[in-house]
Amino acid sequence: MSTIKVSIVSSSEEIYSGEGTMVFATGSLGEIGIAPGHTPLLTGLAPGPVRVQNGDDEKTFFCSGGFIEIQPDLVTFLSDRAERAESMDEAEAIKAQELAEKNMHDKESDLDYTKAAAQLAEAAARIKTIQKLRKNK
Known part of the structure; x- marks a missing residue:
């Protein structure tokens, strides 16, 4: 092979x-x-x-x-x-996703929207990776 x-x-x-x-x-x-x-x-x-x-x-x-x-x-x-x-923590990834979503919707925050969107995309990708790993086992 x-x-x-x-x-x-x-x-x-x-x-x-x-x-x-x-x-x-x-x-x-x-x-x-x-x-x-x-x-x-x-x-x-x-x-x-x-x-x-x-x-x-x-x-x-x-x-x-x-x-x-x-x-x-x-x-x-x-x-x-x-x-x-396998070293990733799902609870931590979910917490990061929730924080990114909160930051995106917080109109009074000084956080850059583009940065918050990138953080949200990465957190969602982390969760997807953990779920794929679980599915393949």
Whole structure:
């Protein structure tokens, strides 16, 4: 079975380095599936889950956004924040989502609306990642 090398890097450290038979993520234009031998591509990475399959084994990660660089034998995810999905706290993600929603609706707040919308999108993506991980187990 053919594999592709996968590297997931946050701004502070490499989160994952390994092999995969198939990789799934959300690019800036929608869902993308990456197989060994994929055509070279550079695209944006939307906040959400990144799944790395290697045969029957599947690992799930969360990336806050960034870029995906794809080469025929290597895919690299560059993200400001990335973490293993199993280390994420659902209650904390829900709390962050509620706070972002509150900030967006607070007309008297000095918080930038664009920043609040980005925080809300990231919190929703975190919850989606946790739910996908739970569903795949």
